[in-house]
Amino acid sequence: MAGSIYGKCFKITTWGESHGPALGVVIDGCPAGLPLTEEEIQVWLDRRRPGQTAISTPRKEADHVRILSGIFEGYTTGTPISLMVENTAQNSGDYSQIASCYRPGHADYTFDCKYGRRDYRGGGRSSGRETIGRVAAGAIAYKLLKTLGIDLWAYTRSIGPVSISDQHFDREASRKTVTGMPDYTADREAQAFLNSCMQEKDSAGGVIECRIDGIPAGIGETVFDKLDACLAKAILSIGAVKAFEIGDGVLAAASRGSENNDAFVMLEGRVTKKTNHAGGILGGMSDGTSIVLRAHVKPTPSIFRPQETITSDGENITLEIKGRHDPVIVPRAVVVVEAMTALTITDLLFENMYARMDGIKAFYTKKDR
């Protein structure tokens, strides 16, 4: 099993190390007939690419994606889609420092414990570059969802102590600000905060919020594969995420039933709810309203202060990490949250197709064979 395969119906297998020849993903279970180009995937990869702003690492990572299979004459064919990004800008020489010691907050130690060895160059498989495969596959899932009228988007909700405000909320801004915040004011404050972190050789964490609109009611399975349970796994599988909330999340636990219950109401002939404390999910299934989730991301563990740690030989040392590291993970993880959410929703949409006899009957009758 080994953990690099995700999904039950729309299955992705990611592969690749930070400093190996390439990274990629194979999607098995993408339906035939979806129009798809490399450019559509490249847009998503460009969103996770660093190097353009003061708060992201200035390494040049072109990350050019190639489609190697599964597309013919511009459409998916139903066969596996193989996507590859060659590593062009990696320099193994930079990373010799971490070959023999365990960086605090990183997976160096646990990789060695599990496998007895690790590719230490640039973090190997535990590098942020591992998300390239997720994002490339997520771009396809996202396009598929759009075709079905489902929209989703994520943005930075907070960085350190700086949160966005409802008054300045501007969805479009989140694609333009350095921090990914949908609020120009908060973005400026967060940048100032990050600058102070950098000056102090320190790093910051933050919160990413994701919203899904247009999902039909009844998506998600009722016991173990609840929609929110699947989303929780998807989000926690992203390195550095330490908490997951659906709807009011942590606040729900502190509220009362009379506050937290969302009243159902008929509005223009449609079922809706007066409030949405639940975050669009009841009993593990979508209820037809907006789904809202949050990912809490820890501060970048690579900081430039001297830190206590040990070598792989068990010696206590003081480590000073070199190289270039973002002072915050959040802005570049926004697109990863979108990708994992899109993959999860797609998977459960497919699974839902055989939930009822009438749907199955209509499907096989309509095909008229």
Next chain:
Amino acid sequence: MAGSIYGKCFKITTWGESHGPALGVVIDGCPAGLPLTEEEIQVWLDRRRPGQTAISTPRKEADHVRILSGIFEGYTTGTPISLMVENTAQNSGDYSQIASCYRPGHADYTFDCKYGRRDYRGGGRSSGRETIGRVAAGAIAYKLLKTLGIDLWAYTRSIGPVSISDQHFDREASRKTVTGMPDYTADREAQAFLNSCMQEKDSAGGVIECRIDGIPAGIGETVFDKLDACLAKAILSIGAVKAFEIGDGVLAAASRGSENNDAFVMLEGRVTKKTNHAGGILGGMSDGTSIVLRAHVKPTPSIFRPQETITSDGENITLEIKGRHDPVIVPRAVVVVEAMTALTITDLLFENMYARMDGIKAFYTKKDR
């Protein structure tokens, strides 16, 4: 797929409705040679049973478990273990009210959306009684873990505004207090708070914490099946849970790298960490220290105040829920959190067995066939 199967190696399939003839679980993948009795499972089921205290529903639910297969001469045989609890105290007449309307905060509406019908008696499959199968299977996983030197236990961390304090922390107390709190003082305060909720025909939420000790380093898979990701899914699959935290969780996102990083240090010849903000997991794998997770549970949705809602025919109505309902879900969910945690750890322990060639070689050499 359909969602009532959990686990990849140690697989459980739960079944049953609140008011059907019985509920149960089948465990496929329990290793041979584990001594097991009905009594050991019954102890766990008794912990989730209501009816003994002022804050839990006085319905009499004997919930007597029977082992139907997989045990021979007191030991597991490696074949599926089927466990069944017959429903003896259910009275279908009580629940006619909810047959035709959608209770706020419940899964009535989404069940109808997904399946076009539902067994409305006592909530059917979305009843809290659904957890009987989880808890019975969890009892077995727990025993298996104990055999390997792994211990886990959960307790109530807070109810509404009342939290336990580190000063009064008393592990044993959590099995004796009405609220499941390991703190007699907080327990009394929480009970007072719950009484006020009941007088106001309202309900409360809270937080459950679970701690796992003795787990070897390296458990969990590195990308999608991270240990914390799997735990997040396990915990969010429990009805009413709205947020999941590992280690410092939400607080980690608000902290700085210099605070959140846990320094490695050699102590008496063993690798350990100076702090444990990470909650025992790095890069999705256990690091050999204690794992700490939290589940945030919403208030009981069944409250006795009149509530706005709609009927299945789309009429706006005012609903007054009758019957007997706990003012808080948390105390009875503690054992469910333990069960889901034990199942998840067991599953990943098994999966880890083929992570390395040396382990595989030793295994098949030792067997000497």
Next chain:
Amino acid sequence: MAGSIYGKCFKITTWGESHGPALGVVIDGCPAGLPLTEEEIQVWLDRRRPGQTAISTPRKEADHVRILSGIFEGYTTGTPISLMVENTAQNSGDYSQIASCYRPGHADYTFDCKYGRRDYRGGGRSSGRETIGRVAAGAIAYKLLKTLGIDLWAYTRSIGPVSISDQHFDREASRKTVTGMPDYTADREAQAFLNSCMQEKDSAGGVIECRIDGIPAGIGETVFDKLDACLAKAILSIGAVKAFEIGDGVLAAASRGSENNDAFVMLEGRVTKKTNHAGGILGGMSDGTSIVLRAHVKPTPSIFRPQETITSDGENITLEIKGRHDPVIVPRAVVVVEAMTALTITDLLFENMYARMDGIKAFYTKKDR
């Protein structure tokens, strides 16, 4: 994993030993809205029941099935369906002989090798009674397929040297003859052959053929989960099956391309084939014509002649098996072949629903939420 779960979409988990309290199956993934009664399942279980004829064991096995969950007001609800058959006629005393030795042709030895122990009473989990769960679940899959216009039926093709002839072929006969042959003449010959086997304290094997009609083209996945590959696994998972053929099978390997290729031809506006050497499957997908498969079943391993074998302590002994054993497995396995075929087809029909964007789009548009 452990092997007692079958299917990816329509999943069944079987459990139970020959002489335990009960045997059963849980079906997870049965769509909501299928009308279902215990009687419909009972008919299938009665077909695998022994005791009515000279060639089957006169043990009385009532095998009465109970539905414990998943059905409400006569329809499936989409939640797991739990079916149970209590063991009423088993007498543990009869089987003490096999506790300490390994019967040739049986799984006694391999069970001990794998698990270090086994429930030896009546063969435990390796008894033919293990198929009760398969057959009960198969009855549901069969009903579901019928609803979609798909029919399947199996019959005995040969027993020992006696084969059915095309001239006397009579479909209805296969449900009435002692041997399950659709040919009264061959049935009489086969009975005579079996009587001679019994007189010689010996047993016979044979061949079961199964035919599926009405399956739409395109069912089955293209590489590893080919329809014929999945059927092969399903059929070989039945104890005593030693070979599987699809279409011309073994004969295809001996033929030439010019003979074996089936010419496509338009007939009354529909695509069809002039011949069906392929057995209804091309490239792992159904081609819209009849699917034909065969299961080759070994002779009953329990024979009454003295046999050489060893004890679990490694002593060479001569074993004389006592008790009552059918001289041939084939007739009672016919319904098991039908069950496994129905389960497999159902599973792949569901999986096929998300093979194309147009189908997915039509599905989610039609639902009009």
Next chain:
Amino acid sequence: MAGSIYGKCFKITTWGESHGPALGVVIDGCPAGLPLTEEEIQVWLDRRRPGQTAISTPRKEADHVRILSGIFEGYTTGTPISLMVENTAQNSGDYSQIASCYRPGHADYTFDCKYGRRDYRGGGRSSGRETIGRVAAGAIAYKLLKTLGIDLWAYTRSIGPVSISDQHFDREASRKTVTGMPDYTADREAQAFLNSCMQEKDSAGGVIECRIDGIPAGIGETVFDKLDACLAKAILSIGAVKAFEIGDGVLAAASRGSENNDAFVMLEGRVTKKTNHAGGILGGMSDGTSIVLRAHVKPTPSIFRPQETITSDGENITLEIKGRHDPVIVPRAVVVVEAMTALTITDLLFENMYARMDGIKAFYTKKDR
């Protein structure tokens, strides 16, 4: 799900079309610490490469494999291994003929039925080149098995009417003969037969046999995931295979219990069997003796005679296939049978590791963490 992923523990995902940019495979779940080079994989790919003999197609397919991830300093690291073979010699122009018609015996028609479109160049995903991924992954599984003392090898048993004889059996010959037969005499006869087929613009089928030695007893799961059931699926998943046999297979069904039962006997302190009609498997588990299976392969469907068929527009036509096609599939499929067998055995070996408490306990105690 979609069918291009194989295995539960040692999982492979294959991808690629005959005339796309490349083909490949990702292996997720290969344990860390296996020494591995591109050369070791290349040897296997070279065995499936055509072009050297009179009976195989003279197309030049270099099929050079590259390792893109999962290996570091000569050893597997436990992370996914990505292998890629670029398509260099494909000429899309050759295949325009089949774009609009359905070749008899091919998957053209069923691909169109399932997906509504297909990559028709060189057969796309249904080309024999699809097996490149299987063979590359199989090379790794084979090496892993060798490390554990398990050996397997396949060879051609018959082509058309020509079978190998026990008298001339020569294991080494099977790697040298044009036909893959371990018998120089039969090889010459088979070549003569194939030449006559080619002169008659016809093709032939045949049988591949595979033998596995050194597998410990108890491998395979007891109900649905029987070792022989898993092997049957593995073998039938290879295009053109129409029947599967384990041990005596078809002959077992025609024999009597007294002939077919294999007597157990102690030999030099070890359990063995006097005969091996069962083919090394009892009750779905290996019994410690040699496993023997056979794959029956249909004749190459691409023959040069005029054939009746239809266009995708539903017109009856006469088709004359051009290009270069082997008159027999069998010799090149021998290595594919080995690959699928090695993958299946590896998978079940891993799964078996958690079958018993004593094995699990020893594993986690030994690791001493």
